[in-house]
Amino acid sequence: MTRILSFARQPLVVALVLIALLLYLGQTLSPGFASGGQVLRLLIVASLLGIVAAGQNVVILGGREGIDLSVGGVVSLSAIIAGNVMNGADSGIVPAILACLAAGAFFGLLNGLGVTLLRIPPLVMTLGMLGVLQGLLVVIRMGIPSGRAAPGLSSFVTQPLAAGIPGIIWLWIAIGVLMAFMLHRTVFGHRIYAIGSNEHAAYMAGVPVRLMRVALFMISGMFAAIAGLCLLGYSGSSFANVGEQYTLASIIAVVFGGTSLAGGKGGYTGTMAGAILLVILQSILTTVNIDESGRQMVFGATLLLLMMFYGRGRAMRA
Amino acid sequence: MSKLKLSGVSKAYGATLALRRGDLEVLAGEVHVLMGSNGSGKSTLCKIIAGSVRPDAGKILIDNRPVTITGPRSARAEGIGIFYQELSLAAHRSVEENICLAALPTRSHLFVDRALLKQRAARYIQLFEEVAGEGFSADALVGNLRPDQRQLVEIMKALASEAPILIFDEPTSALDRAQVDCFFEILRDLTWQDRGIIFISHRMDEIKAIGDRVTIIRDGETITTLNLAETDATSVIRLMVGGSGDMPASQSSAPAVVEGKDGAAMTVRNLSGRGFRNVSFEVAKGEILGFGGLHGQGQSALLRSIFGAGSISSGEVLIGDSRFDASSPRDAIRRGCAYVSGDRGRDGVISGRPIIENVTPIHYLRDRLMIARPSKLRDKVVPALQSMHTKFQSLFDPINSLSGGNQQKVIIARWLVDRPDVLLLDDPTKGIDLSAKADLFALIRQLAAEGLGILLYSSEDAELLGNANRILVFNGGSVSRELTGTDRTRYNLYQAAYEAA
Numbered sequence: 001m002t003r004i005l006s007f008a009r010q011p012l013v014v015a016l017v018l019i020a021l022l023l024y025l026g027q028t029l030s031p032g033f034a035s036g037g038q039v040l041r042l043l044i045v046a047s048l049l050g051i052v053a054a055g056q057n058v059v060i061l062g063g064r065e066g067i068d069l070s071v072g073g074v075v076s077l078s079a080i081i082a083g084n085v086m087n088g089a090d091s092g093i094v095p096a097i098l099a100c101l102a103a104g105a106f107f108g109l110l111n112g113l114g115v116t117l118l119r120i121p122p123l124v125m126t127l128g129m130l131g132v133l134q135g136l137l138v139v140i141r142m143g144i145p146s147g148r149a150a151p152g153l154s155s156f157v158t159q160p161l162a163a164g165i166p167g168i169i170w171l172w173i174a175i176g177v178l179m180a181f182m183l184h185r186t187v188f189g190h191r192i193y194a195i196g197s198n199e200h201a202a203y204m205a206g207v208p209v210r211l212m213r214v215a216l217f218m219i220s221g222m223f224a225a226i227a228g229l230c231l232l233g234y235s236g237s238s239f240a241n242v243g244e245q246y247t248l249a250s251i252i253a254v255v256f257g258g259t260s261l262a263g264g265k266g267g268y269t270g271t272m273a274g275a276i277l278l279v280i281l282q283s284i285l286t287t288v289n290i291d292e293s294g295r296q297m298v299f300g301a302t303l304l305l306l307m308m309f310y311g312r313g314r315a316m317r318a
Numbered sequence: 319m320s321k322l323k324l325s326g327v328s329k330a331y332g333a334t335l336a337l338r339r340g341d342l343e344v345l346a347g348e349v350h351v352l353m354g355s356n357g358s359g360k361s362t363l364c365k366i367i368a369g370s371v372r373p374d375a376g377k378i379l380i381d382n383r384p385v386t387i388t389g390p391r392s393a394r395a396e397g398i399g400i401f402y403q404e405l406s407l408a409a410h411r412s413v414e415e416n417i418c419l420a421a422l423p424t425r426s427h428l429f430v431d432r433a434l435l436k437q438r439a440a441r442y443i444q445l446f447e448e449v450a451g452e453g454f455s456a457d458a459l460v461g462n463l464r465p466d467q468r469q470l471v472e473i474m475k476a477l478a479s480e481a482p483i484l485i486f487d488e489p490t491s492a493l494d495r496a497q498v499d500c501f502f503e504i505l506r507d508l509t510w511q512d513r514g515i516i517f518i519s520h521r522m523d524e525i526k527a528i529g530d531r532v533t534i535i536r537d538g539e540t541i542t543t544l545n546l547a548e549t550d551a552t553s554v555i556r557l558m559v560g561g562s563g564d565m566p567a568s569q570s571s572a573p574a575v576v577e578g579k580d581g582a583a584m585t586v587r588n589l590s591g592r593g594f595r596n597v598s599f600e601v602a603k604g605e606i607l608g609f610g611g612l613h614g615q616g617q618s619a620l621l622r623s624i625f626g627a628g629s630i631s632s633g634e635v636l637i638g639d640s641r642f643d644a645s646s647p648r649d650a651i652r653r654g655c656a657y658v659s660g661d662r663g664r665d666g667v668i669s670g671r672p673i674i675e676n677v678t679p680i681h682y683l684r685d686r687l688m689i690a691r692p693s694k695l696r697d698k699v700v701p702a703l704q705s706m707h708t709k710f711q712s713l714f715d716p717i718n719s720l721s722g723g724n725q726q727k728v729i730i731a732r733w734l735v736d737r738p739d740v741l742l743l744d745d746p747t748k749g750i751d752l753s754a755k756a757d758l759f760a761l762i763r764q765l766a767a768e769g770l771g772i773l774l775y776s777s778e779d780a781e782l783l784g785n786a787n788r789i790l791v792f793n794g795g796s797v798s799r800e801l802t803g804t805d806r807t808r809y810n811l812y813q814a815a816y817e818a819a
Contacts, residue, residue, distance in 0.1 A: 185689060187690055190682070193668070194675070198664075198667060198669055206652070207683075208648060
């Protein structure tokens with residue numbers, strides 16, 4: 001009995017059960033909600049969130065109050081860079097990918113240096129970076145929407161690529177496999193858990209703690225950049241602050257999936273389930289005509305509820 | 319007249335008896351010195367008086383009136399003030415605020431009365447005016463002061479309690495000569511006011527200078543109380559050590575002294591840094607060099623600094639014939655240096671992670687691995703754990719599921735996969751059980767026999783006497799004496815540790 005209970009309390013199991021319940025609820029509220037095509041569309045949206053959350057996940061796992069609030073800004077910036085570089089031409093896709101990755105890595109590097117060299121707490125550093133990015137977006141766009149997605153990118157995100165499933169979902173699956181491999185089968189992954197669990201012990205065992213932390217913020221920036229690129233493909237053109245909502249949502253997805261905000265505990269599989277769960281929740285809220293501000297309130301309340309449910313508050317203090 | 323009297327006080331933590339039978343009588347108007355080696359029970363006795371530990375049995379009398387001390391607040395109410403060895407100051411507050419922190423003067427029970435606070439604090443600051451040194455003032459932030467100045471603030475804070483009974487637990491460790499003299503003048507003034515003072519120090523000269531009587535505690539029991547004027551350092555140390563103190567360390571338990579035939583494993587020349595100064599020694603391949611002395615005399619600071627985790631201001635370190643001078647633990651590990659700390663929780667255990675991941679970090683670094691294949695790692699990790707007789711179910715259980723002794727074995731095992739040239743042991747057996755200790759020292763001797771140079775600091779003298787070929791006794795950050803051969807006796811070790819350099 002206790003085994004069943006402890007199994008049922010695992011975040012991944014909780015998330016999967018909730019996904020099934022929400023799909024059932026959605027189907028009851030609006031028939032057709034859980035149909036094949038609709039689920040696929042939900043998964044596309046979930047994969048965008050899931051890719052951002054992959055970066056958020058590694059930063060949080062690295063501990064010392066690691067968190068990246070700038071991901072929303074990087075997503076927006078990346079969507080705009082990609083739109084302007086490719087400007088509707090397939091030949092621009094590769095340069096756009098490179099430009100986005102470079103931008104993501106650059107802002108991640110700044111975050112990492114601020115946190116390690118200047119010892120600014122991640123919360124403050126990345127919040128400040130988010131402000132800078134939002135200002136930057138206003139300046140470079142001067143309020144005029146610009147840039148279009150290349151047709152190749154749009155079809156990669158929205159049209160079936162293989163087995164009736166769009167390319168972006170395949171990409172997300174690949175990232176999931178890659179993340180699992182990185183976290184559990186590479187020295188880098190073991191070191192992420194080590195610095196997240198006991199930074200000082202890791203340092204005494206020869207882990208390059210600062211370098212690791214900079215790398216984690218760069219990875220986060222690059223995942224956010226990839227998501228921004230795909231988001232452009234999904235919406236066709238970039239508009240004001242498209243990525244804004246991803247900051248809070250990516251953190252909720254990570255926590256949903258059972259990763260401790262104190263670091264050193266958790267993984268990406270749960271986060272993927274968390275991202276799907278969140279997107280379904282959002283979709284249901286839209287179905288019952290709750291507007292954007294209402295959805296934001298529900299998201300915020302969800303995060304707080306999760307913190308209570310998993311008892312993470314205590315872990316943060318420890 | 320008796321100010322404070324404890325009789326038959328005892329305290330057990332689980333199965334370990336920290337204090338078997340504590341008796342102590344402090345008279346009004348005396349400075350009463352409490353002496354005993356590390357772990358003898360004197361700090362437990364102090365904590366009982368100060369109310370932070372509740373005794374299991376025994377009586378406490380203050381002014382011949384039986385009292386029950388239920389906590390620090392009730393101790394204060396009974397007129398007991400204490401100087402804390404581990405500083406208890408608020409770093410972001412001013413000197414005067416810290417002095418008055420225990421009883422802030424208020425107006426209408428709500429607002430701090432700044433004027434009265436200033437006036438009250440000034441009385442104690444003025445006592446040390448001559449010796450406080452540069453940058454010390456009533457409104458200086460405590461966090462900006464030097465260690466000795468912070469210790470003075472701690473003393474002022476204890477004095478400001480104006481308690482009839484005052485406990486000073488090693489109050490002079492950071493002070494210079496003039497500051498100590500000034501402090502002793504003040505203590506003498508207090509005794510004329512018929513206050514009772516309990517004084518703990520490890521410096522024999524200070525004890526002779528200020529103390530009236532001394533109570534000696536050994537193995538949790540009060541041995542005797544003596545008049546300091548009628549005794550000398552030698553007899554005091556003999557009483558602390560007990561009967562077998564003159565016996566040389568048993569030769570069977572220590573390997574024969576290596577005559578440096580294989581050359582030096584590590585050479586340290588005139589090394590100075592934070593917490594230690596001008597230390598020189600050479601440890602031969604196959605030798606176990608012990609660091610002795612009282613706790614916190616620079617042994618740990620030195621070992622950590624050699625490993626690249628401290629600060630070195632001058633001097634040099636060589637491994638074999640080449641300059642070592644590690645800039646970080648990472649650098650030290652790569653070049654064949656290993657470090658095991660007794661503070662597992664802080665320096666060793668990667669909590670919540672599997673046993674296998676607690677063994678592999680050093681292997682990752684030294685073999686420059688990128689991919690971690692469990693099957694390959696298992697072949698390296700299991701023999702290392704087995705050589706320590708580590709008890710575990712699965713390599714993938716979290717390390718926290720093991721006992722303290724087994725956790726420490728896992729931490730040591732991480733250094734056995736790729737053998738280092740020099741092993742630094744910083745009180746490695748702290749808080750682990752006897753059988754784990756035995757396993758650990760068997761391994762350490764085996765490693766020495768295989769040609770490693772080993773530096774061993776231990777707060778337990780028996781471990782040093784039983785295992786080290788030579789012992790360097792540390793006092794105030796430098797080596798005050800070297801014990802070799804038959805000089806390695808408990809008595810000599812104590813004497814060197816307690817006699818001021």
